[in-house]
Each structure stands twice: as structure tokens, then as C-alpha cells.
Amino acid sequence: MKFYVASSFKNIDIVRSVSNCLINRGYIHTYDWTQNNKATTLKHLRIIGQHEKQAVLESDFVIVILPAGKGSHIELGLALGQGIPIYLYSPNNDIDDFETTSTFYHLDGIVKCRGTIDSLIEQIDKRNRKG
Template structure:
């Protein structure tokens, strides 16, 4: 059996949560395509360009995309790339705003996007239900 791969996007402000979700998904048998969290602190354009390429490759090679909401500007761009590539997207809504018309984006409501609000271990089960 081939292991499905995921890419996870979110804000640096939520790095611990992102790593916790990643570990749970990895423990469930999935593989993370790229761990951008290990590249915190890049300060020059060459490093940033290298990171951008690695992130793009991570998104293009993943089987599904995880978005920890709210995210930063980079994670929203990554969400857009995943959408353009027709990747299944799973949003962990940490602030319960995806279904609030004043706090959401129309793109979060597309058919290929599944949204979850709740505990992270329940989120893992939510993803498993769709990806196994």
C-alpha cells in the first residue's frame, strides 16, 4: 500500500499546533511532504526562494492539503495553489470563523474543501474518514 502524503499550511504563530497535527497524521500512516517549520528564521532572499520552491514542490506532490486557520499570507497562497491543483483540502478552523460570512473567504467554501472545528485528535479522525 502506498502511503498518502499531506502538506500542512498555517501561521508561524501556530507552529506547535501545526506540528502536533502533523505528528498525529504521521502516526496515522500519512507522510508530510515538506516541513517548512524547520526553516524558521530565513533572512535572505536566496533562502526564501529555496523555501518557496520546496513548499511549492510539497504542495504539488501531496495527496491532500491541510490548512490550520487562520493562517498567514504564505499559507493563503499555498491554499490557492492547492485549490488550483484540485487537491482535497481539510481546514482545521481554530477560531470557528469559516462559517461566519464576515470572517471567511469564499474559497474556503468550495466543494473540494472540508472544514472542521474542534479538538486536534478529532481532526485527525475527520481526515482519516475522508482519506482512507
């Protein structure tokens, strides 16, 4: 199974940890944006955007780690529009906080995950393993 992880640069260590855990369990990472340097030109932004869009569309599921930036929310929208399952992770209850939540966090196709990174990985693995 293929996956993509969306989040903000401030969560780069968490994104890498989640990605490595899933890769170690046999999942395929469609694109590792954490290896990118910060874009300095519009051309570079476009190239990164093309890679990220393709990676989302090639994924069997997408993980969005909160707090996330505008790019991550666009990736969430791409996945929703294509019917790709989304694991929306927050270490706390921000997902359901009426003041900070998004209408899109509550749609079908979104699996809300809270707690530890280990519990996120276990939930993903349990839902995606056959047998």
C-alpha cells in the same frame, strides 16, 4: 497518502502535533516547514517557496490551520488549482463568520473542520482510509 500542513508560525506547535499524529498513522509528510529558520534573505525565501510549492503539489491532501498567513493562503490556492483536497481547520466558527471568511473557503474541494485537533485527525483519517 501524502500530506502537507499550511499555517502561520504562531501555530507551529499545532502544525507539529497534527503532522506527528498523521505520521504515526502511516501518512507521509511532504515537507516540514516548521524546521526552517526565519528567512533573512530573498534567496532564502525563494528556496523555501520552491520547497513548499513542490510539497503542496506532491500531496494527496493539504491541511490549512487557521488563523493562517498569506503564504498559507497561497498554498491553499495552489492546492485548489490542482484539485488537491483541502482540510480547512479552525477551532471555532471563523470559517463561516461573514466578516472574516474568504470566498475560497466555500468552494468545492474544501472540507471544513472545527473543534479539537483530535476531531480533525479523525475526520482526515476517516476520509482517507481505504477499506
